[in-house]
Amino acid sequence: MEPVKMVDLNGQYNKISHEIDSAIRNVIRSSAFINGPEVKTFEKNLSAYLSAKSVIACGNGTDALQAALMAFELKPGDEVITTPFTFVSTAETIALLGLKPVLVDVDPQTFNICPDKIENAITSKTRAILPVHLYGQCCNMDKIIDLARQFKLGIIEDSAQSLGTCYTFSSGLKKMAGTIGHIGCTSFFPTKNLGCFGDGGALITNNSDLAEKIRMIVNHGMKVKYRQEIIGINSRLDSIQAAILSIKLKYLDSYNEARQKAAEFYDKAFRENPGIVIPFRHAQSSHIFHQYTIKTKNGVDRDKMKQFLASGQVPSMIYYPVPVHLQKAYRYLGYREGDFPVTEELSKSVISLPMHTELSDPQLGYVAEQVNQYTK
Numbered sequence: 460m461e462p463v464k465m466v467d468l469n470g471q472y473n474k475i476s477h478e479i480d481s482a483i484r485n486v487i488r489s490s491a492f493i494n495g496p497e498v499k500t501f502e503k504n505l506s507a508y509l510s511a512k513s514v515i516a517c518g519n520g521t522d523a524l525q526a527a528l529m530a531f532e533l534k535p536g537d538e539v540i541t542t543p544f545t546f547v548s549t550a551e552t553i554a555l556l557g558l559k560p561v562l563v564d565v566d567p568q569t570f571n572i573c574p575d576k577i578e579n580a581i582t583s584k585t586r587a588i589l590p591v592h593l594y595g596q597c598c599n600m601d602k603i604i605d606l607a608r609q610f611k612l613g614i615i616e617d618s619a620q621s622l623g624t625c626y627t628f629s630s631g632l633k634k635m636a637g638t639i640g641h642i643g644c645t646s647f648f649p650t651k652n653l654g655c656f657g658d659g660g661a662l663i664t665n666n667s668d669l670a671e672k673i674r675m676i677v678n679h680g681m682k683v684k685y686r687q688e689i690i691g692i693n694s695r696l697d698s699i700q701a702a703i704l705s706i707k708l709k710y711l712d713s714y715n716e717a718r719q720k721a722a723e724f725y726d727k728a729f730r731e732n733p734g735i736v737i738p739f740r741h742a743q744s745s746h747i748f749h750q751y752t753i754k755t756k757n758g759v760d761r762d763k764m765k766q767f768l769a770s771g772q773v774p775s776m777i778y779y780p781v782p783v784h785l786q787k788a789y790r791y792l793g794y795r796e797g798d799f800p801v802t803e804e805l806s807k808s809v810i811s812l813p814m815h816t817e818l819s820d821p822q823l824g825y826v827a828e829q830v831n832q833y834t835k
């Protein structure tokens with residue numbers, strides 16, 4: 460058995476290396492490294508995949524969030540509601556623009572922002588909600604959309620971990636993550652479900668005015684070359700990355716299915732284990748398992764378990780060990796320990812197991828056996 464890796468990008472590449480290599484060579488031969496035709500083609504491919512009107516590629520997922528917030532033309536001091544249990548990009552981009560991140564605790568089952576707690580956080584300065592679809596599963600978008608309508612708020616979805624996730628509204632209507640709110644933001648960081656070979660990101664919208672504005676924002680505020688109409692940023696997807704992404708997009712559903720299969724293997728292996736909670740599956744969302752994240756319980760020490768796994772050559776990761784409100788950089792917001800008890804408890808009890816498209820049954824069996832050996 461090959462050693463188990465947390466992610467296996469090389470194994471995934473090996474299966475499509477001919478296609479990828481020739482696409483990269485084509486871009487090199489054309490020398491159109493910036494804004495080559497591959498970028499437009501990928502934008503079209505991704506918008507068709509998501510059934511969205513517009514996709515605007517950019518440099519990375521964090522830039523996508525920043526450009527989305529800029530497109531709303533918010534004023535310093537305006538408030539944006541988001542989650543403390545996430546990667547920092549959301550709070551970071553809100554703060555960078557002089558806006559105020561307002562944090563709301565997460566749901567103990569899904570680990571996504573708790574919609575019932577959002578309303579209490581809405582003030583006269585609230586302008587937008589920024590839900591993060593964590594680990595591959597959508598937030599409760601029925602309730603978030605109701606609130607946004609009621610209070611006239613924008614919705615920016617962070618679907619960096621959920622590209623390919625499908626949400627079913629209580630009406631039965633289905634939409635892909637990233638196409639539900641006003642703007643969706645995603646990342647093609649190499650380890651994401653759709654990853655390129657460097658940095659990459661995109662914004663998704665069905666609103667043509669927003670699409671036009673976003674296109675200007677990511678291109679120095681220009682529509683016409685050397686005519687800056689608004690203050691923008693420089694954020695582009697390289698042609699080489701776009702060419703790679705168009706190829707990998709064809710396999711995204713099969714990649715996500717491979718992750719789901721691995722997750723089912725783990726689920727079954729851990730069902731009887733009293734020391735851990737397996738990932739909750741929300742009835743209204745598919746789950747594409749960007750991460751397979753379990754929670755320890757009944758006195759099982761998460762950090763000791765991580766050490767035990769490492770000693771048996773089983774890698775694991777903690778997403779996320781310190782919530783946003785307890786990070787030094789965000790102390791100025793005035794939150795304190797105890798403000799978000801669910802998030803704080805999760806930061807001490809979650810652990811993500813190896814999850815990627817290339818896991819074999821013997822590897823999954825070995826990981827499960829090691830986890831069970833420690834916790835049972």
Ligand SMILES: *Cc1c(COP(=O)(O)O)cnc(C)c1O
Pocket residue numbers: 519520521522545546548549591617619620645646647648658659660
């Ligand atoms: C990866 C990630 C981002 C940032 O994406 P980059 O491309 O690394 O800037 C933002 N939000 C979430 C939830 C992520 O997982």
